[in-house]
Amino acid sequence: MDNTSVIDLRNVRKTYKGRIEALRGIDLGVGAGEIFGLLGPNGAGKSTIVKIMMTVVRATAGGGTLLGKPLGDKGALARVGYLPEHHRFPPYLTGRQVVDFFGALAGMRRTERRLRTEDMLELVRMRDWADRRLGTYSKGMQQRVGLAASLVNDPRLVVLDEPTDGVDPVGRKEIRDLLLRLRSEGRTIFVNSHLLSEIEMVSDRVAIMVQGKVWAQGTIDDLTRSSRRFEITVRGAAPEWAASLGAVRVEPASSTIALQVADAVEAQPAIDRLRAHGAIIERAVPVRESLEDLFIRAVTDPSSGGTFNPGALRDRPSAPPPPLEAAP
Amino acid sequence: MSHDLPQGTSWRQTWAIVVAAYRELNARKLFWLSLLLSGIIVAAIAGLGLDEEGISVFGWTFESPFFNSTVVPSATFYKLLFTNLGVEWWLGLGSTVLALVSTAGIIPDLVSGGAIDMMLSRPIGRGRLFLTKWMTGLLFTSLQVFVFTGACFLVIGLRGGSWEPSLFVAVPLVVLFYSYLFAFCALVGLLTRSTVASLLLTMVFWFLVFGVQSGEALTNWGRTGSAMEIASYENEILRREAENPNDPYLEDLLEERDAQAEDDATWRLVHNCFMGVMAPLPKTGETLELLERLLVDRSGIQAPERERRGEGIFGSNRVRAREVRGEIDRQAVSRSLWWTIGTSLLFEVAVLVSCVWIFRRCDF
Numbered sequence: 145m146d147n148t149s150v151i152d153l154r155n156v157r158k159t160y161k162g163r164i165e166a167l168r169g170i171d172l173g174v175g176a177g178e179i180f181g182l183l184g185p186n187g188a189g190k191s192t193i194v195k196i197m198m199t200v201v202r203a204t205a206g207g208g209t210l211l212g213k214p215l216g217d218k219g220a221l222a223r224v225g226y227l228p229e230h231h232r233f234p235p236y237l238t239g240r241q242v243v244d245f246f247g248a249l250a251g252m253r254r255t256e257r258r259l260r261t262e263d264m265l266e267l268v269r270m271r272d273w274a275d276r277r278l279g280t281y282s283k284g285m286q287q288r289v290g291l292a293a294s295l296v297n298d299p300r301l302v303v304l305d306e307p308t309d310g311v312d313p314v315g316r317k318e319i320r321d322l323l324l325r326l327r328s329e330g331r332t333i334f335v336n337s338h339l340l341s342e343i344e345m346v347s348d349r350v351a352i353m354v355q356g357k358v359w360a361q362g363t364i365d366d367l368t369r370s371s372r373r374f375e376i377t378v379r380g381a382a383p384e385w386a387a388s389l390g391a392v393r394v395e396p397a398s399s400t401i402a403l404q405v406a407d408a409v410e411a412q413p414a415i416d417r418l419r420a421h422g423a424i425i426e427r428a429v430p431v432r433e434s435l436e437d438l439f440i441r442a443v444t445d446p447s448s449g450g451t452f453n454p455g456a457l458r459d460r461p462s463a464p465p466p467p468l469e470a471a472p
Numbered sequence: 473m474s475h476d477l478p479q480g481t482s483w484r485q486t487w488a489i490v491v492a493a494y495r496e497l498n499a500r501k502l503f504w505l506s507l508l509l510s511g512i513i514v515a516a517i518a519g520l521g522l523d524e525e526g527i528s529v530f531g532w533t534f535e536s537p538f539f540n541s542t543v544v545p546s547a548t549f550y551k552l553l554f555t556n557l558g559v560e561w562w563l564g565l566g567s568t569v570l571a572l573v574s575t576a577g578i579i580p581d582l583v584s585g586g587a588i589d590m591m592l593s594r595p596i597g598r599g600r601l602f603l604t605k606w607m608t609g610l611l612f613t614s615l616q617v618f619v620f621t622g623a624c625f626l627v628i629g630l631r632g633g634s635w636e637p638s639l640f641v642a643v644p645l646v647v648l649f650y651s652y653l654f655a656f657c658a659l660v661g662l663l664t665r666s667t668v669a670s671l672l673l674t675m676v677f678w679f680l681v682f683g684v685q686s687g688e689a690l691t692n693w694g695r696t697g698s699a700m701e702i703a704s705y706e707n708e709i710l711r712r713e714a715e716n717p718n719d720p721y722l723e724d725l726l727e728e729r730d731a732q733a734e735d736d737a738t739w740r741l742v743h744n745c746f747m748g749v750m751a752p753l754p755k756t757g758e759t760l761e762l763l764e765r766l767l768v769d770r771s772g773i774q775a776p777e778r779e780r781r782g783e784g785i786f787g788s789n790r791v792r793a794r795e796v797r798g799e800i801d802r803q804a805v806s807r808s809l810w811w812t813i814g815t816s817l818l819f820e821v822a823v824l825v826s827c828v829w830i831f832r833r834c835d836f
Contacts, residue, residue, distance in 0.1 A: 160835070198593040201835040218595035219476025226593040232586030236499030237492065248488030249594035251481030293590070303593075 148176040150301050150332040151197065153208035158192050158201065158356075166192045168356040169206070174349075179323055179333045181343035183435075184353035185443045185451065190336045191229060193353070194305050197334075198226050211301055222250050225299030227290045229306040229336070235279035239270050239289040242278060243296050250297035257296070264292035267322070283310035291319070295326075302326060305336045320346050344435040352442045355452055359442045364435055371433035374403045374411040379424040389414040402431070477595055485596050486604050493608030497574070497615070506570040506616055513562050514623040517553045518631055522546050547634030554624045554639065555767050563646045564760045567616050569675075571650060572657060575609040576671035579661035588836045602831045606658050606824065613650040617643050638770035645763040652754030652816055653678055655823040662827055662834075684750050685757045691743035696803070697796045698736040704790040705729035754816040761804065762812050 151174035158167040166189045174180040184190045195201035199216045213220035233242050243264055247257040265271045268288040278286060287310055294302065307323075308316045316339075323333050323346050337343050343350060344364060351361035360367050378399050386394045386401045393402040401418075405411050408430065415425060433441075443451045497503045519530040522544060526536035541549075582588060582605050591601060621642045629635040656677050661670035705725055712719040808814075 195589070195836070198589065200589050200592045202833075217476075218597075221593060221595040222477055222481075224593065226590060228586065228589035228593075230586045231590060232584065234492065234496060234581075234587075236496055241492075241495065245488050245492055246590060246594065248484050249591065249596060251477045251484060251595060253478060253480075253484070 148212075149209070150174050150176050150211055151180075151208070151334060153193070153197075154206055156193065156196060156206035156208065157204045158189070158196065159204045165356055167196075167203075170353075170356075170358055172208075172351060172358060172361065174332060174334055176332050177327060177330050178348040179327050179335065179346050181347035181350040182334065182336045182353065183338075183340065183343060183350055183439055187453075188353040189356045190353055191305060194226075194228075194303060194334075194336055197303065198224070198228075200228075222297065223300045225294035225297060225302045227287075227294040227304045227307060229309060231286075231290050233278050233286065233290070233293075236277060238275050238277055239281070239285075239292070240265065240274040242289055243292045246293040247296040252297055260296050260298065261292075264296050265289075267295070268292045269318070284312055284315050287311050288315070291322070299331065301332045301334065303334045303336075306338065307335065308337065308339060308342060316342065340436045340439055350435070352439060354442050360438075364438075367438055368433045368435075371437070372404075372406065373431050374405050374408065375427075375429055375431050376401045376403065376411070376415065376418065376425060377427040378418060379426050383418075383421065383423065386418070389417060399426075481595065482600070485594075485600075489601075489604045490608055490611070493578075493605075493611055497612055500574055502570055502574045503612060506567060506574070506612075507619060509570075510562070510567065510616060510620040510623070513558065514620065514627060517550065517557065517624065518627045520549075520553065521631060522549050545632075547628060547632035547636075550624075550628040550632040551634075551636065551639075551767070554628065555764050558620065558624055559642055559646070559763060559767070560760065563617055563620065563642065564649070567613070567620070568650055568653070571613045571616065572653065572671060572674055575612050575654065576657055576661065576674065577667035578605060578609045579658045580665050580667045580670060583662060583665055583831075583834070583836060585836065592836065598832045599828045602828055603824070606654070606827070609654050609658070610647055610651055613654075614643065614647050617646045636770075639767065641766050641770065642763055645759060645766070648813065648816075649756055649759045649763075652756060652759075652820055655820045655827075659823050659827050662830055678756065681753050681756055684746060684753060685755070688743065688746040688750050691739060691746050692800060692803070693796060695736070695739035695743045696799050697791055698732060698739050700791045700796060700799065702729060702732050702736055705732060751815060752819055754819045755812045756816075758804075758807070758812045759816060762809075765805065 151172060153170055153172040156167055156170040156172075157165070159165050170189070170193055172193070182190050182193070192201060196203045197210060197215065199221070203215075208215055210217070211220040211223055237245065240261060243261045244257055247260060252260065262271070265274050268291050270285065270288050270292060273281070273285060278289065281289065287307070291304075291307065294304070304323075308319050311319060320342060323335070326333055327348075335343065335347070347364065349361065349363050350367070352359045352367075378401070380399060381397075382394050382399050382401050384394070389401065390403060390405075393400075395401075401414075403411055403414055408428075411428065415428060418425060445452050521528040522539070522541040523533065524541055526534050526540050528534070544552075579602075582591070582602075592598065618640075621639055625636065625639050628639070653674055657670050657674040660673045661667070664670060664673075705728060709722060709725050709729065712722055712725070
């Protein structure tokens with residue numbers, strides 16, 4: 145990844161009719177050549193932010209740039225590939241016609257379009273089905289053709305909203321591999337997905353949105369840094385005095401001592417003291433929060449223990465989620 | 473258009489949308505059903521014929537001393553069938569209803585969730601996207617009218633022995649007539665995002681426009697007849713005064729004329745109201761009548777007598793219905809193109825500008 149900003153959103157707000165605040169001041173930056181994952185519960189405003197970037201929805205306030213051009217610039221849109229969630233292509237068109245159609249809408253010349261259409265159909269392994277009408281396709285096949293249509297214009301930025309929706313596990317792996325391949329070609333990929341494990345597997349950076357705001361953004365490593373610890377399991381009950389080692393948690397029942405340290409080197413003095421007192425070390429492992437743990441923490445209301453209401457109303461704003469640093 | 477886009481992008485986009493629209497029509501059974509019905513009507517017209525003995529229907533001759541090729545030339549017979557059956561009933565009603573059923577979903581389909589997102593994310597302006605999609609809706613009618621007119625052109629040429637390229641004036645005028653309705657249909661489709669609502673409300677609108685036009689025609693009949701009757705009284709009063717200023721009937725005539733003048737004022741008021749309502753609305757009926765007149769003028773068809781029954785009007789024995797009809801026909805001819813097409817196009821443009829304004833501001 146280089147430092148060039150491909151997506152740069154500043155204080156983007158969106159209020160829908162009924163005074164529903166879908167976005168409450170979004171600042172988001174995506175660098176060139178990275179896979180960026182946007183996470184959030186239903187109603188957090190993920191699709192709205194994508195639609196604002198793609199000019200499907202107009203922002204109430206704020207703005208930004210896409211590929212260095214203001215949002216809505218036609219030249220920039222010609223170099224963007226977009227696959228919306230729940231897309232619906234005309235059932236009377238064949239797969240090849242759909243891909244060609246969106247190539248033409250991007251302004252591609254006929255010869256170039258034909259070559260790219262064949263290449264993209266091959267890429268998503270739909271060439272054998274290319275001349276069948278979409279009405280005969282399964283959900284997964286439609287998703288593949290949608291991917292081909294979003295890539296036909298050789299985009300510098302690919303925006304995918306739930307790309308693995310309706311795709312079987314094999315297809316999901318293929319899509320993940322495709323994303324990595326696109327990144328290796330220097331493209332920037334912006335993925336909006338509910339599937340945390342998939343985002344975790346491929347994303348360089350992520351942002352978590354809650355109630356119309358970005359709760360946190362950065363590399364997964366950065367976001368989970370505060371939760372890093374070293375867990376030492378000893379034979380028998382963990383000694384009471386282990387707390388004096390700087391342990392953040394001592395669980396005698398499970399024989400586990402958790403140390404809040406940055407790496408194994410910092411854990412060595414505690415291990416030495418335990419061994420000096422005759423403790424037998426059975427296991428010593430570095431542990432950190434998973435993306436799912438982080439996500440659940442973001443969407444959980446600490447006061448009630450339940451998840452936040454989806455979205456937010458201007459007249460009745462929910463309590464904001466706790467900041468990332470306040471996490472255990 | 474951004475300078476970053478390849479040259480010719482607009483044309484490529486427009487062409488892609490038109491080709492996709494053609495593929496959509498091709499996939500719709502109603503398009504082919506409509507063409508089939510057109511074929512049946514053309515075959516029916518071709519199956520009819522006139523010879524010296526009478527009228528022939530698919531080879532069987534029915535003798536008639538009043539209706540044969542010596543009374544009505546074959547070419548005129550076919551042209552009359554084309555204008556009265558083909559244009560007035562088929563293109564102006566049957567085919568239009570089928571076209572509305574087929575195309576009412578174009579705008580609701582465009583703006584439905586999942587379909588519009590990818591279109592809007594491409595480098596095409598919203599206004600151009602909407603208007604291009606709207607124009608593809610006229611493709612259905614254009615193809616239907618062109619094929620039907622072409623087939624009738626061949627029938628009139630081969631069976632009637634008269635080649636009349638002027639028949640093709642039907643193509644732009646019928647498409648124009650349809651475009652008034654389709655503009656309204658697009659507006660409803662955009663607002664409701666429902667095919668059923670846009671179809672039904674367009675039918676209702678068409679019916680209302682027809683009702684207003686019929687009301688205007690009826691009151692114009694009364695107003696014209698009344699004015700002619702007053703003129704008739706005036707002439708008789710002048711004649712009697714000249715012959716005998718003390719004519720005992722003069723007073724009665726003056727009273728009757730004054731009573732008629734009161735009626736005339738009412739007719740004028742009601743007719744003016746209808747004209748006021750009708751002015752901003754599309755002139756669907758008059759556009760088709762204009763087509764009929766153009767065909768009559770250019771193809772040399774003798775306009776059929778529409779009214780032969782009844783000697784009076786509204787109980788009057790002073791003015792003949794035929795004379796009133798003649799006067800109304802003269803009024804219709806004297807109405808300008810601006811009135812018939814100009815005001816209709818103004819309506820259409822106003823509706824389309826509203827559509828584009830809404831479409832550009834919509835969130836999807």
